[in-house]
Amino acid sequence: MMIARSLTAAALLVALVAAPSLADAQAPVPSEQPAPPQRPGAVAPSDRDDNPAASTGPSRAPAATLDKLFERLAAATSPEEAKGIANLIQRRWARSGSSTADLLMTRAQTAMKEKRLELAIELLDRVISLEPDWAEGWNQRANALFLAGDPIRSMLDIGETLKREPRHYGAMMGLGTILRQQGDDKRAMVAYRRALEIYPQLEPVKNAVDSLKTQVDGRDA
Numbered sequence: 314m315m316i317a318r319s320l321t322a323a324a325l326l327v328a329l330v331a332a333p334s335l336a337d338a339q340a341p342v343p344s345e346q347p348a349p350p351q352r353p354g355a356v357a358p359s360d361r362d363d364n365p366a367a368s369t370g371p372s373r374a375p376a377a378t379l380d381k382l383f384e385r386l387a388a389a390t391s392p393e394e395a396k397g398i399a400n401l402i403q404r405r406w407a408r409s410g411s412s413t414a415d416l417l418m419t420r421a422q423t424a425m426k427e428k429r430l431e432l433a434i435e436l437l438d439r440v441i442s443l444e445p446d447w448a449e450g451w452n453q454r455a456n457a458l459f460l461a462g463d464p465i466r467s468m469l470d471i472g473e474t475l476k477r478e479p480r481h482y483g484a485m486m487g488l489g490t491i492l493r494q495q496g497d498d499k500r501a502m503v504a505y506r507r508a509l510e511i512y513p514q515l516e517p518v519k520n521a522v523d524s525l526k527t528q529v530d531g532r533d534a
Contacts, residue, residue, distance in 0.1 A: 455470035
């Protein structure tokens with residue numbers, strides 16, 4: 314079990330290091346639906362904007378591409394500014410393009426909130442079967458698996474998330490959280506620092522890096 318966990322973590326860290334830079338990474342632009350993650354350390358998207366005018370306003374203009382939003386996120390000078398940009402990114406991540414998958418996702422999130430984890434995982438299995446290229450489907454199943462006490466499968470799903478969206482700072486943060494809980498501070502730091510390359514103002518990750526810096530950076534590589 315420890316060997317499998319170590320190999321899984323190592324493979325994920327290799328994938329993180331090899332992931333495209335912010336300038337090079339390309340991702341599809343999904344539309345809006347909230348998908349609040351439940352994994353400790355994951356980044357919760359903003360609430361759905363139910364104002365019809367808001368969904369058709371200037372912020373939804375073609376110029377506000379996902380790549381542009383990530384550029385703005387990296388350049389944000391305050392946590393408040395960054396959070397507003399991150400909310401837009403997360404709302405785009407949160408729609409699959411399939412009304413059926415979106416409905417199943419909503420039900421899965423409700424099941425997670427109600428701690429019905431077996432049902433949540435079953436629903437997310439169906440989401441992934443319907444939309445295997447949707448990064449958030451894998452990310453949300455990673456959340457459910459973590460809560461269900463299966464960190465290895467959770468890390469595998471984080472890997473699938475990052476294959477589809479290499480800039481998914483929530484998945485990176487979740488990976489760091491799992492590794493830190495397992496006592497693998499050195500690899501956790503790699504995941505956290507990769508998340509901060511994407512989202513420099515992400516306060517929980519900044520705090521985690523600060524708390525680990527002395528013990529990790531003081532070790533031999």
